[in-house]
Amino acid sequence: MVKINGKEVEWHDTPKGWYLTDVKQHILWQNEETGARFVLMKFPKGGNHEHPHTHPHANQWAMGLLGEMEQPNGTHIKFTGDAFSFQFTPKGEKHGGLPDGGKFCSDCYGLFYFDGPLTKEFE
Template sequence: MDNDYGFDLARQRGIKLGPVGHRIVEDNDLTRVWEVKLEPGEELGFHIHYHPYYVVSLGGGDNEIETIFGDTIATHEPVGHTVYIDQKRAIHKLTNRSDRTYLSRLIEFKAVRWTYEGDPSESKPEPGDATPEGFEAAFNEILTHTGDLPWEPKSLKGLYQKMLWRNEETGASIALIKFDKGVGIPNAHAHASNQFMYCLSGKYRYIPTGTTLVAGSFYCNPVGSVHGPTIADETTVFLEIYDGPHYPVQPPWYTDPKDAT
């Protein structure tokens, strides 16, 4: 059956579902970032996903997905490999089939939450018209129409941002970033947290490597990894996500300290 995701079978076999990762790196109103780390032969037990998600490999090789129904899918996830899952999948587990450690970040997008028929964890409101006491407190939504926000110039000429969300305690943030044509980051540099970039439009190049981002490109620069300098060959707009503070120290191309956070 198309709507059978394995909950009845899990109940019959006495399987208790676990989390989708090993450690939560960042959790906010919009996203939850998990670390998945598996030594050779180690497995992440049976689980199911409740949100669309991205997986970004930070190292590894061959893995195997096995559903609760016994179906297996071989995957190859070397460093830099990414995959976006936007559809429900049956209960499954993940096993590292390579001879090296597998490490990844799994980014859940919490704006969408999937529900499953037969899921015992689903709590349903009591029948009736009245809203259960305290029900409103469960909602803490953020809605931003980015077209209504002005582009705020940063202290590097030709660079602008629209800050969509920021955690002042951790430094994590989500923003739209725009580079005018011919503008880029002038120096090689590293970040104090993981940087995720999704190119919405334009053409943006990392000069030493020639790595070029165009519309639809997803780019991850892990914490501490050096990249740059860069140049926008066309006016370019990114959705940029940091799961912590942006820089270990204020970089020289910013004169305003707030631009480095």
């Protein structure tokens, strides 16, 4: 069993070159054989954090847990305990860092699950 208190998370650097800003991660669980993993992510307040990319070997499930974000069309989204967001991105589908991408209006926290090896291919 994995239990974690959000105030006691030990944040770690993400792989070099994957993000444009100081994004942090905490791996909650990882299957060494398949590469599948649950990862808690912290995105600092500011603009776009990553280049457009795909995950060629893993589907991605993402849940926005806490923070505020502005979508490219100007819509604000607030993540709270009862107002979270959920997104599924199939392996190989381009996402992240699109030219008209939104911005983080506060530090944002998300929970991600990848069902295979976590690799990125950049465009």
